[in-house]
Structure formats: C-alpha cells, structure tokens
Amino acid sequence: MPLRTVHEAKTERLEILAADGTVDKELEPKLPQEKLLEMYRKMFEIRVFDERAFRLQRQGRLGTYPQILGQEASQIVPALCLKPKDWLVPTYRGQGAYFARGMKLRYSLLYWGGDDRHARFPDGNNDMTFAVPVGSHLTQAAGLAWACKLQKQGRVALTCLGDGTSSKGDLHEALTFAGQFKLPAIYVIENNQWAISVPRERQARTATLAQKADGYGAFGLQVDGNDALAVYRAVSEAVARARAGDGPSLLELETYRLGHHTTADDATRYRSEAEVEAWRQKDPIARMRKYLESKKLWDEDQEARLKREAEEMVQGELDAYESTPAPNPLNMFANNYATAPWFLVEERQELERLLKLKQAQQEVVELPPAEGRFP
Numbered sequence: 043m044p045l046r047t048v049h050e051a052k053t054e055r056l057e058i059l060a061a062d063g064t065v066d067k068e069l070e071p072k073l074p075q076e077k078l079l080e081m082y083r084k085m086f087e088i089r090v091f092d093e094r095a096f097r098l099q100r101q102g103r104l105g106t107y108p109q110i111l112g113q114e115a116s117q118i119v120p121a122l123c124l125k126p127k128d129w130l131v132p133t134y135r136g137q138g139a140y141f142a143r144g145m146k147l148r149y150s151l152l153y154w155g156g157d158d159r160h161a162r163f164p165d166g167n168n169d170m171t172f173a174v175p176v177g178s179h180l181t182q183a184a185g186l187a188w189a190c191k192l193q194k195q196g197r198v199a200l201t202c203l204g205d206g207t208s209s210k211g212d213l214h215e216a217l218t219f220a221g222q223f224k225l226p227a228i229y230v231i232e233n234n235q236w237a238i239s240v241p242r243e244r245q246a247r248t249a250t251l252a253q254k255a256d257g258y259g260a261f262g263l264q265v266d267g268n269d270a271l272a273v274y275r276a277v278s279e280a281v282a283r284a285r286a287g288d289g290p291s292l293l294e295l296e297t298y299r300l301g302h303h304t305t306a307d308d309a310t311r312y313r314s315e316a317e318v319e320a321w322r323q324k325d326p327i328a329r330m331r332k333y334l335e336s337k338k339l340w341d342e343d344q345e346a347r348l349k350r351e352a353e354e355m356v357q358g359e360l361d362a363y364e365s366t367p368a369p370n371p372l373n374m375f376a377n378n379y380a381t382a383p384w385f386l387v388e389e390r391q392e393l394e395r396l397l398k399l400k401q402a403q404q405e406v407v408e409l410p411p412a413e414g415r416f417p
C-alpha cells in the first residue's frame with residue numbers, strides 16, 4: 043500500500059573558511075575588522091591560557107583541568123554572538139565561552155583550584171557557573187529562555203553541550219519544552235568527537251547530531267566548528283531567530299578535542315595519533331590567521347605582540363589566582379539550601395569542630411571567616 047509522506051527532513055552543513063584559509067565568498071559574513079580581530083585575539087589568548095593551565099595542574103598548582111585545545115572557535119565565537127544581558131549556560135568545558143563574555147580567567151582558575159568563590163561573578167553578569175553533571179544545565183537553560191520570553195526584553199539563553207551529553211534525556215526534555223513554547227534558546231553541541239573514551243559513532247545512530255532538532259520543532263544545522271566564520275554566522279542567525287520569536291535552534295559544531303578529556307585522562311589509550319594529527323591540520327586558529335593575513339589585517343609583528351600580551355595577561359590572572367588566600371572550607375555549606383537538611387547541619391558542625399581542633403594544634407594557621415548564607 044503506497045504511504046503518504048507526511049513529513050520530510052534534511053540537514054544542512056555550513057562551511058565558509060576552509061583549513062587552507064580560502065573562503066566561500068557567497069557565504070562569507072560581512073563583519074567589521076574589529077570583530078574579526080577580536081575573534082582571533084580571544085582564540086589565541088585562550089589557547090595560551092589553556093596550555094598554561096594544563097602545566098599548572100601537572101605542577102600540582104591546580105586541580106583537574108579540562109583542556110579546550112582545538113575547540114577555540116566553538117568556545118569563543120558563540121559567546122561573542124550574545125549581548126551582555128543574554129544568558130550563557132556553559133558546561134564544565136566552558137572557560138573559553140566565559141572568557142569571550144569578558145570574564146577574567148582567574149575565575150576559571152579558582153573553579154579548578156577548588157575555590158567556591160569562582161562563582162562570585164561581577165554584578166550584572168548573566169552567566170551560569172560551570173556545570174559538571176553532564177546535561178543538568180540543559181533544562182535550566184530552557185527555564186532561563188522561558189523567563190526571557192516572559193520578560194519580553196528580547197533576551198536569549200545560549201547553552202553548550204558535548205556530543206556525549208546529546209544522548210542524555212535532559213536534552214530531550216529541554217528541547218521538547220523549548221520547541222513547544224518557541225523559546226529564545228540556542229543549544230550548541232560542541233561535537234568534539236569524543237565523550238571521554240566513547241567515540242561519536244557510538245553516541246547515536248543518526249548521521250548527524252543536528253538532525254535531532256527536527257524531532258522538537260527546532261531549527262537544526264551542522265557547522266564546521268573549527269571555522270570561526272561559519273560558527274559566527276550560524277550562531278548569530280540562531281540568536282536573531284530567537285530574538286524575533288522564531289524559537290530554538292540546535293546547532294552541531296563539529297570540532298575536535300586535541301587534548302585529553304581532562305588532566306585525569308590519557309587519550310592515547312583509546313585513539314590513534316593519526317586521527318589526532320588529521321584534526322591538527324584543521325586547526326581553527328591557524329585557519330583564521332591565514333584569513334586575516336589574506337585580508338592584510340595581520341602580520342608577523344602583530345602576531346609577536348599578541349603573543350607577548352597574551353602571556354602577560356595570563357600571568358596576571360595566574361598571579362591573581364595564586365595570591366587569593368585559601369577560602370574557609372565551611373563555605374561549601376553556604377548558599378545551597380533555604381533550609382538545610384539535618385545531615386548537612388551535622389556535617390557542618392563536625393567540620394567546624396575539626397577545624398577548631400586543627401587550629402588549636404596549629405595544623406591550620408589563619409582561616410578567613412566563612413562566607414555566604416548558611417541556612
């Protein structure tokens with residue numbers, strides 16, 4: 043029996059700037075020079091930071107650290123498409139996105155150094171803090187987007203997730219809600235091809251992750267995530283649709299995690315050097331540099347100056363982090379509950395007792411007063 047087609051779908055891919063620096067003239071976004079230079083500068087700076095932070099962990103000066111090496115375009119550029127009052131809801135691999143929003147890198151260092159004060163963002167900042175539980179932030183982003191819609195101030199919420207996280211039920215719930223209520227939400231999948239040791243092809247049977255958008259009435263697009271121009275175009279168009287009331291987007295930025303999952307991982311145990319090398323050839327920063335040089339916007343001298351300035355800036359952030367006095371461990375109980383459950387009250391009392399004991403035995407010298415609201 044011939045069946046009637048009730049729905050047909052296709053998924054498109056956006057590529058503008060190729061790895062050799064050549065550009066698709068028809069698709070090239072007409073961006074002011076300053077914007078192009080800002081993208082390059084921030085991608086460059088975050089790479090300098092990333093390498094430094096990795097070494098800090100190896101020296102025991104930082105806790106676990108998730109590198110973003112290779113993902114600079116997909117980290118920096120989406121955040122540059124937002125206005126200050128929009129919401130950014132990042133994952134734990136979000137230091138680039140924060141940085142692009144104007145957040146000082148010391149906050150990321152405080153976070154990975156285990157200091158709760160990483161979350162004391164400057165007033166008026168609309169970013170959520172890093173989310174380590176994979177997927178838990180996706181429904182929060184839908185909630186924020188809903189608030190944006192109700193407040194009618196033209197704001198949007200942009201959230202990021204990994205390829206692995208796209209398999210979690212949280213995305214289903216979030217997109218069902220965002221699609222149904224036509225929310226001003228942008229879901230950016232940073233498909234870096236690996237979820238720790240699980241490769242992309244084990245994640246979903248679908249040819250792309252972007253096509254999942256179709257199941258929710260969201261706009262879906264796959265993008266070369268190492269191509270800053272394509273990412274800019276795709277995300278800024280998604281933001282424009284969201285502001286215009288046209289609902290959510292699910293963008294799949296195809297990129298690659300050149301480093302380990304985190305400093306607690308050894309990626310050489312589950313993937314080949316040949317694979318990594320092939321992706322090194324698609325580097326987002328080298329590609330952008332070729333583009334800027336071809337437009338006569340960049341040269342050797344500017345590159346050398348940027349390198350110097352970036353290293354100085356990162357050193358300043360590192361100094362600020364390391365000169366921050368250690369927090370009072372009691373802070374971990376603050377700001378979590380309106381009414382604390384009994385076991386937390388007990389645990390807090392126990393820790394308080396232990397700290398006093400250690401102070402009496404001079405094992406802990408000075409402790410700053412505990413900060414925050416303790417229910």
Ligand SMILES: Cc1ncc(C[n+]2csc(CCOP(=O)(O)OP(=O)(O)O)c2C)c(N)n1
Pocket residue numbers: 135174175176177203204205206207208234236237238299303
């Ligand atoms: C709810 C939950 N389950 C498991 C983990 C452990 N975990 C941390 S990262 C990760 C993989 C995430 O992969 P992906 O979404 O691709 O993001 P990527 O790390 O590649 O950026 C897992 C399973 C976690 N943090 N939270």
Ligand SMILES: [Mg+2]
Pocket residue numbers: 204205206232233234235236237238
């Ligand atoms: Mg991944």
